[in-house]
Amino acid sequence: MRILIFILALLATPAWALDPETPPNTDVNAPLDALHRAASEADGKTYFDLFTKDAIYIGTDASERWTIAQFRAYAEPYFAQGKGWTYTVRERHFGYADIACKCVVWFDELLDSESYGTSRGTGVLVLQNNEWKIAQYALTFPIPNDLAKGMTSEIKAFEAKTRLEQK
Numbered sequence: 001m002r003i004l005i006f007i008l009a010l011l012a013t014p015a016w017a018l019d020p021e022t023p024p025n026t027d028v029n030a031p032l033d034a035l036h037r038a039a040s041e042a043d044g045k046t047y048f049d050l051f052t053k054d055a056i057y058i059g060t061d062a063s064e065r066w067t068i069a070q071f072r073a074y075a076e077p078y079f080a081q082g083k084g085w086t087y088t089v090r091e092r093h094f095g096y097a098d099i100a101c102k103c104v105v106w107f108d109e110l111l112d113s114e115s116y117g118t119s120r121g122t123g124v125l126v127l128q129n130n131e132w133k134i135a136q137y138a139l140t141f142p143i144p145n146d147l148a149k150g151m152t153s154e155i156k157a158f159e160a161k162t163r164l165e166q167k
Contacts, residue, residue, distance in 0.1 A: 027132060029092070030132065032092065032121075033089070034046065034050055035047060035134065039087070040084050040087075042082045043079070051134045051137075053068070054068070055137070057137050060140060088111065088112045089110075089111060090111060090118075091109065094106070095107075101127070102127075103126060103127035104127075105124070105132070106122070106124050107123055107124075119140065120140045120141075121139050121140075122138045122140070123138060
């Protein structure tokens, strides 16, 4: 009897609930794939339409925490010149908030770039009007542990020099 109850419960469970890596909507990859495609094609309209109105974009520099309007003001001049940026997805992972609507997904992705090599994108997607939108995106450069001490020392020295120059 216990086995029958377990099988019935298993059959009644939505497939995405069994695997935290599988998002609740199979189209959840679409906005991220479209984001990278639009950036590569310098298609600003498509690119920024993928974000929520109150989205946050966090760039690689410590000073780069932008509202989507601020990031648009920064990026649009590049897009207008036909200049974009190309990141190719190496791998991507998802998780979702265990709330009734199943409308919040977080992700991380390893990216390859000709300019920068390995990068990492992380963020949050929200379901709005049956469409996944990017609410937050952060781009970082993952530093191998064996290089971290030297790299963070360089960053500290750079920041100290910058602070001195600003005085």
